[in-house]
Amino acid sequence: VTPRVLLVGAGAVCGLWLPVVARMADAELCALVDLDPARARALLAAHGVEAAVETHVAAALARHRPAIVADLTPPASRRAVDEAAFAAGCDVIAEKPLAGSLDEGRALVGLADAAGRRLVVMQNHRHHPGARALRAAVAAGQLGDVALVAGELHRRVERFERAAAMAHPFLGDMAIHDFDQARHLTGREPERVLVHERNPAGSEFPSGAVAVCTFLMTGGCVFSYRGSWAAGGLETPWFGEWRVDGSRASARWDGAGRPVVETFERHTEAGPQFSRRELEVAPGPNDHPAAVPALIGALAAGEPVDSEARDNLRSLAMVTAAIESAERGQWVEVAGG
Ligand SMILES: NC(=O)c1ccc[n+]([C@@H]2O[C@H](COP(=O)([O-])OP(=O)(O)OC[C@H]3O[C@@H](n4cnc5c(N)ncnc54)[C@H](O)[C@@H]3O)[C@@H](O)[C@H]2O)c1
Numbered sequence: 001v002t003p004r005v006l007l008v009g010a011g012a013v014c015g016l017w018l019p020v021v022a023r024m025a026d027a028e029l030c031a032l033v034d035l036d037p038a039r040a041r042a043l044l045a046a047h048g049v050e051a052a053v054e055t056h057v058a059a060a061l062a063r064h065r066p067a068i069v070a071d072l073t074p075p076a077s078r079r080a081v082d083e084a085a086f087a088a089g090c091d092v093i094a095e096k097p098l099a100g101s102l103d104e105g106r107a108l109v110g111l112a113d114a115a116g117r118r119l120v121v122m123q124n125h126r127h128h129p130g131a132r133a134l135r136a137a138v139a140a141g142q143l144g145d146v147a148l149v150a151g152e153l154h155r156r157v158e159r160f161e162r163a164a165a166m167a168h169p170f171l172g173d174m175a176i177h178d179f180d181q182a183r184h185l186t187g188r189e190p191e192r193v194l195v196h197e198r199n200p201a202g203s204e205f206p207s208g209a210v211a212v213c214t215f216l217m218t219g220g221c222v223f224s225y226r227g228s229w230a231a232g233g234l235e236t237p238w239f240g241e242w243r244v245d246g247s248r249a250s251a252r253w254d255g256a257g258r259p260v261v262e263t264f265e266r267h268t269e270a271g272p273q274f275s276r277r278e279l280e281v282a283p284g285p286n287d288h289p290a291a292v293p294a295l296i297g298a299l300a301a302g303e304p305v306d307s308e309a310r311d312n313l314r315s316l317a318m319v320t321a322a323i324e325s326a327e328r329g330q331w332v333e334v335a336g337g
Pocket of ligand 1: 008009010012013033034036039073074075077080081095096097124173
């Protein structure tokens with residue numbers, strides 16, 4: 001059956017969901033909820049989409065009887081929205097980050113379990129066919145034993161209030177995309193982290209626009225990460241730029257095109273010889289246009305996804321441990337979820 005989908009929160013990220021859900025043949029947008037109905041109406045008009053506008057989640061759930069609720073509100077509203085959705089028998093897709101703290105995230109997972117419903121997290125960066133191809137190559141052992149994953153993200157981000165109000169805006173809002181991607185690409189889990197956080201001159205945020213992080217991952221793998229919202233130039237794609245080094249081969253992904261794998265062949269008198277190939281990347285959309293149908297479709301079909309909230313707690317734990325390390329200037333253990 002075609003699932004009825006209720007969108008809650010008509011803010012910036014809803015602008016990425018609305019056009020996708022509205023055009024899905026196998027999902028039905030039943031209403032858009034926002035505390036500010038004018039905001040919801042303006043967003044619908046901007047995308048040329050017609051749907052009911054509601055201002056209260058519980059009333060909207062009772063009136064429209066959705067199967068799936070997309071919680072597109074900030075983490076501070078997550079519990080109120082998701083608890084109501086579970087009580088109405090809905091599965092929930094929550095935007096990243098799942099919660100503002102690990103305890104809040106665990107509580108949400110507990111609520112879903114108690115209600116017998118599913119809670120999954122939108123980690124849209126997993127849904128790039130280039131990232132999927134790189135993950136598949138790593139998982140198939142094409143790189144050998146993975147020793148290092150290095151990622152970097154450099155963007156010039158205009159101050160926005162939700163993040164500016166945080167003590168650690170980059171780590172608290174952005175870093176989860178790349179922390180989660182490191183787990184996705186390598187299949188390794190985080191153990192400990194050391195972070196240097198800075199707010200360089202020219203940053204548009206009051207604090208913490210830059211973070212340099214070293215994670216020790218399972219199996220002796222190191223995840224080295226440099227992230228910035230205060231780039232003076234040379235932005236990376238939003239998906240970041242990645243390198244994975246294994247015992248047999250290294251791979252690079254520029255966050256946009258096809259990953260490249262280079263494999264050591266032999267030493268010669270002219271130096272080491274490598275063979276190089278580009279990975280096949282499935283055609284099709286990336287980001288929310290890929291992720292939204294994938295998550296809705298999996299919930300409707302009762303199929304697993306790779307960003308179930310219980311699993312996503314490990315990525316959330318990387319954020320909370322990174323923040324603690326930035327504050328204490330020491331290595332911090334990453335909780336097991
Ligand atoms: N995956 C991505 O690429 C991506 C991009 C941007 C934002 N996000 C995430 O999406 C979430 C929302 O961010 P945003 O930038 O859209 O925020 P926003 O502030 O622009 O919009 C949030 C909207 O939710 C509404 N809202 C809050 N509580 C509500 C409630 N209880 N009931 C109904 N409506 C409520 C607010 O009125 C507001 O209109 C955040 O968690 C953010 O991290 C993800």
